[in-house]
Amino acid sequence: MIEQYIPVFLVVAFAIIFAVVVVFSSKILGPQRPTPEKLSTYESGMKPVGSTHERVSVKYYLVAMLFIIFDLEVIFVYPWAVQFKNLFHEIGTSVFFSMLIFLIVLELGYLYVYKKGGFKWD
């Protein structure tokens, strides 16, 4: 069983080795001639303004939550829909009802957000 995954491990190992070699070879081979100007933050040639750790509006938190709800839905429903015929012949009606339960749970979250006014953006 584990032998089947050897190509995957090889690809992962190659990816890691390649990334490490590329990063550190430029560190070793490239001339290091720092100046304070060169090490400063690049902001299209302007003086950097403010900090990167700025607080953002709580509205974006809501957007992220909604994204998770719908994104998870799509992630699970898509492969399920593609394989539905095969699974239906193999397992039976439980394929349909398990997804239905999942969708109902998500729908409850959706209704909660709707009730709370999460879709009113202003």
Place this chain on the structure above:
Amino acid sequence: MGLEAKLKQDGFFTTTIDALAAWSRKNSVWPMPMGISCCAIEMMAVGDPKFDIARFGSEVMRFTPRQCDLMIVAGTVTYKMAHVVKKIFDQMPEPKWVIAMGACTSSGGMYRSYNVVQGIDQFLPVDVYLAGCPPRPENLLNALIQIQEKIGKTRVRDYPDQPLEPQTIQQN
């Protein structure tokens, strides 16, 4: 290269570090497209398939100075923009080269005005000046080839690891 076809048996090359470094440097010049005004249109044309700067290994226009070797200053540099150009040039890692593309960049051109820098060589070490208003794309390719010839003459020990003098820059 054509050499390997002439080999009758296994062979090997010898070279110097300087030749290898110069060869790889000059065939992978990554430009920083400092497209400030109309010359930038010709600079874009150089990137397209008709003129194809990729033949010279320079198709990767990087929009961050950290990855660039060559700054193509394409356009009229006003005094207000000069600070930006200088700062971006200072942020590029060494070794680095500059092309002053077009009449405005090289000498102020027709803008003999109080707000235009009369030639970017007043604040940048320019390697190649390009004539034309704007220069034709072939002309920019020619400038790149001249830069490559110049890079071919560099040695590794020209750029040792050492902190440089801080460049002072006045910015409002």
